[in-house]
Amino acid sequence: MKKLIGKLGVISVLLIAMSMTVFANQRVYKLKMATTWGKTASPLIDTSIKMANLAKVMSNGQLIIRVDSASKHKAPLGILDMVKAGQYDIGHSASYYWKGKDINTLPFTSMPFGMTAAEQYAWFYHGGGLELMQKTYKIHKVLSFPGGNTGVQMGGWFKKEIKSVEDLKGLKIRIPGFAGEIMAKAGALVTNIAPGELYTAFERNTIDALEWVGPSMDINMGFHKVAKYYYTGWHEPASELQFIVNKRSYKKLPKNLQEILVLAFRLAAYDMYIQNYDMNAKAWQKMKKEHPQIKVKSFPEDVKKLLKDSNKKLRESMAAKSPLLKEIFKSQEDYMQSIREWTIISDYQYIKDNL
Incomplete structure (x- = not known):
């Protein structure tokens, strides 16, 4: 010890001893997180794991989050209820899964013909979206934060080309949620089939078309081997996942760890967006090279008009039943109107002018 003091000085030794004591006395907070995703559902499950790792590193090991995939807790669509009840401290899922419980949760994932991912992130963090999300989830006694974006989701795989609105009538299609209601109004026969059964149903003509996500997730499902028409997106232009936090669990954390947790959410969410883009x-x-028969198509103008008209009527009907939903819709519409002009003269025009 004398030699050490001689080399470093008394003050240095005291500082080292103090820092070691502080580190030893730091309380470790252990939280549990349930996800909707299975162990192989990349990049969705990756985002959950990255968030937990970020929280651990930024907190110097004070914040430890155990990630349970759907295969462990067996309730992929029960995340909100489990976090609300305190069975889990955190959940990673998607807000529109809870529309049956609370219709006001629907717009925080994505809305047909709505904002792009960049526009929607701007709305969340600079346009009042995050405040509206907390207002919506307050009744459920949880906090909610953006949890990763898929970007524009494709309009789906179709065995036959859609040339007019007549081709939608009687079309058997798997497309869930709000988009499914719009398709039903357009005359399609909408169904929802479990992911594990989709390929078989598609291959055996139980359904004529289906919507999933985009190339990164569709390729593993093999839909491109069954249908050659791949339609561009309209229904989920910016599908945002969510991190849900039990309020009691959150309040038990020291202020610095609360900030670290929220920052880990934000970093992991954006990282998912760029990972999925890549x-x-x-x-x-890979699809294009191995299956050159695939044709990327956009719906014809009469179909797009019908879908937009149906979307408008459904939104008006839903908003009339909920003042909060009406407030959320208006906030999104106003923000998109203000930001879309810049999107057009920047990103859109750049790509259009330099193809």
């Missing part, structure tokens, strides 16, 4: 690009190149 995965989509690579998967599309």
